[in-house]
Amino acid sequence: MHTPPELLRAAAIAAMPAQTKTHLLNPNAVRSAKALGAATGLKHLGIHLMTVQPGHAATEYHRHHYEEQCFYVLAGQGEVWIDEQPYAVGVGDFVGLPARGAAHTLLNTGSEPLVFLAARQMLAQDVCDYPRQRQRLYMDGDEEVLVAYEQIRPAPG
Structure with missing residues (x-):
């Protein structure tokens, strides 16, 4: 029987190659x-x-100006840092992160891989702040510009 492209079977997901990425600031x-x-x-x-291995973070501590994000934990345990406060997370926990909300990151504090579904809007443009690094990332499609907080200037006028 034919499987439509809108349906991903568990076996197809298991066979998919994973893309490994290291954050540009961490x-x-x-x-x-x-x-x-x-x-x-x-x-x-x-x-x-x-999937995040033990001792690693999913991303640098950040917040989006325009995109919303969420995480649903499927396996493992970790900490989500929200507004500089750590909170333990485990299987079945959900984290919803509105645009212009609190800065956040997700860490694997356990001894097994932390596996979760991550969802976000795929906006053409977004702005992302990295408060611990004092950096702002401007994203426009594939173009990204990283600017130190000290270099950000309001538009004239």
Whole structure:
């Protein structure tokens, strides 16, 4: 029987190669991701099956100005840092992060891989702050510009 492109079977997901990425501002932020949304043709909603190994973070501590994000923990345990406060997370926990909300990151504090679904909007443009690094990232499609907080100037007028 034919499987439509909108349906990803568990065996197909298991066979998908994961893309490993290290965050540009944090060499300890290393994650492997399978782009489930893109594999089914989604263009405006990014759904990723993420894996973070023990002792690593999923990303640098940050907040988005325009995109919303969320995480749903499938396996393992960790900490989500929200507004500089750590909170333990485990299987079945959900984290919703509104645009212009609190800065956050997700860490694997356990001894097994931390596996979670991550979802976010796939906006053409976004701005992302990294408060611990005092950096702001401007994103426009594939173009990204990183600016130190001290260099940010309001538009004249």
